[in-house]
Amino acid sequence: MADPKGFLTTPRRDRPRRPVEERVRDWDEVYVPGALLPLVSEQADRCMDCGVPFCHEACPLGNLIPDWNDLVSREDWRAAAERLHATNNFPEFTGRLCPAPCEAGCVLAINQPAVTIKDVECAIADRAWAEGFAVPVPPDRLSGRTVAVVGSGPAGLAAAQQLTRAGHTVTVYERDDRLGGLMRYGIPEFKMEKRHLERRIEQMRAEGTLFRTSTTVGRDVGAAELRARHDAVVIATGATVWRELAVPGRELTGVHQAMEYLPLANRVCAGDLVTSPLSAAGRDVVIVGGGDTGADCLGTAVREGAASVTQLDIYERPGTVRDEETEPWPTYPKLYRLFPAHEEARALRTAPAAAEDSDARLFAASALRLTGDAAGRVRAVHLVEVDAERRPVPGTERVLPAGLVLLALGFLGPDRADGLVSGLGLELEPRGTIARDAGFATNVPGVFAAGDAARGQSLIVWAIAEGRAVAAAVDRRLTDGTTRLPAPIGPYDRPMRA
Structure with missing residues (x-):
């Protein structure tokens, strides 16, 4: 706790947005470039270093928030980046796209505006890239085992990076022409510029992860063939079946x-x-x-x-x-x-x-x-x-x-039209998501499911946590029954609700 009175003397200040008249004329991110660094050190001082930090519980990744707040307040950016990446593969994504349930769980938020946790996280991640702290982490040796990850959204990428770093040879299959899932084609540029996604994918390539785009598993590659070719398969295709508007006139053009x-x-x-x-x-x-x-x-x-x-x-x-x-x-x-x-x-x-x-x-x-x-x-x-x-x-x-007229009514579960679910013979839950046990395993031996395809539509921070947790489950299967990979959540964990 760098400043014991910081939460009493310093008000909350969020990162400033560019003027509306300026930002609506382009597709750049809405925030003032470089405006975070002058703010975040004093905002990190507002963290109370609670004895029982509920921000940990509110975040499914278990981010070490008081730790890196203290390090940022001291401007030890390298150590802060190490603490942040210890629990989160892609903090530059969550720092821009997550609605910050950690801030709702901040103890200071009981009677004051919460610590600007999301802003601090984003600043650490950006500083890590600027200072060269986010280097590739290739494995020391290869296990000789291969894993297919189907889907390159946050859950699939997190699982692939964890398994690659554990020494397994991982191939990510993506049906679109570019990687990233909804982060690529669903999230507008003004919320997250795609350069953040590109440099993380390049880091993964340097670590040894393999990627195959424009490949629909179940159609371009047989689902059963994929299972036979790899020692394990992770399904992380997301929830892509959209909800419909059942009203007269839905069939109209436009x-x-x-x-x-x-x-x-x-x-x-x-x-x-x-x-x-x-x-x-x-x-x-x-x-x-x-x-x-x-x-x-x-x-x-x-x-x-x-x-x-x-x-x-x-x-x-x-x-x-x-x-x-x-x-x-x-x-x-x-x-x-x-x-x-x-x-x-x-x-x-x-x-x-x-x-x-x-x-x-x-x-x-x-x-x-x-x-x-x-x-x-x-x-x-x-x-x-x-x-x-x-x-x-x-x-x-x-x-x-x-x-x-644009319909934004949410998503129901994974697509069943491409042959992946039927080709593998996967069992589904009544709501349409992929069924799995307490170890993220489906009814098909060696096939695991993670992210929105199994959990249902959720937040990016839950998707990354699922990817990390399913990687631990796969690693345990491919080794001697043990793993050194973290598993921040279980498949049945849910956000805190009243």
């Missing part, structure tokens, strides 16, 4: 899933396309779904030059402070949060007939039906207010103009 829309915008940023064929430019856009993916669609549509953008959230607008009765500390509370995309929408007044403080979201709103023109193109969304039980409130129906 109604698309978020994961049909967002990848095209990412391909424009990558130089694959000049413009997106689903560009929001000049259109009235309605986004159905109030979560992070909906916010990603919002920020993307604003940058593409939409005529208007509105986001429908079926839940009531949450409060700005924790409800201690229903969501007591240290659980992660549902609060009203102004994400960068909503800040942009408010500043630019994107919603039709927007109120003075509108951030493009309509809370407690549900789509009833979609209507179109004679050519079958969507032209309007008919919506209604709902109560706390999601029941329509009579007399509240209204109509929004819409030339593009």
Whole structure:
């Protein structure tokens, strides 16, 4: 604890965002470049070095948060990077994309704003790359065992890196033309520039991990053939089956899933396309779904030059402070949060007939039906207010103009159309995810499952924790029944909830 009074004398200060008028004209990350370093040392001083640090419990990775806060406050960046990478393979990802349940579990958050844990983490990770601390860690010797990892999202990459460092020969199979899963084509550039992903993949290549892109297991490579070729297989394909909107008019032209829309915008940023064929430019856009993916669609549509953008959230607008009765500390509370995309929408007044403080979201709103023109193109969304039980409130129906409707309703489980599940004969849970035992093993010997494909839709920090834990389980199978790899979570662990 570098400053025993830091939490009393220093207020919370978050990293500053670039002005809205500037950042909506490009696809760069929304934060002021280099603004973290002047802030994080004093913010790390606010950490109380608690005897029982609940930030550990709130983070599925078990990050050593008080340790690296203390080191950052002393500006010992090398040691801080070592502590951070001891539990997290990709802190530059989580420092940008994780909603920071660790901050909800911060003991200081009982009666004060939490320590800016996420900002400190991001600063350490960026400093590690800038100072050359994030070097490849190849194994001392090879085990002679081979592992196939199917999927290159955060769970698959974490499992592959851990197993490679343990000495196994790992090949990652990815169906897209580039690696990264949702981090590549689902996360917009303004949330995480892809250079962060590229340099981590290059580190993994230098360590010995092999990659095969544009390869769909079950179609391009037989699932049974893959199992026969390797000593173990890890399924980490994510939850890619999207939820549908079952309302009249869903079939109209101009109604698309978020994961049909967002990848095209990412391909424009990558130089694959000049413009997106689903560009929001000049259109009235309605986004159905109030979560992070909906916010990603919002920020993307604003940058593409939409005529208007509105986001429908079926839940009531949450409060700005924790409800201690229903969501007591240290659980992660549902609060009203102004994400960068909503800040942009408010500043630019994107919603039709927007109120003075509108951030493009309509809370407690549900789509009833979609209507179109004679050519079958969507032209309007008919919506209604709902109560706390999601029941329509009579007399509240209204109509929004819409030339593009984006569905951001979440995901159900792994894709079953490619032949991977059927080809291996994997058993599924009733909700559609891959069934597994307490050791991450499926019903097929030597085949393991991790990440959203087995857990269901979750956070990036849980995906990385799953990847690390499944790597320990695979290593245990391939050796003499022991492993030196950490297993931060079990397959049945869940986030803290009231």
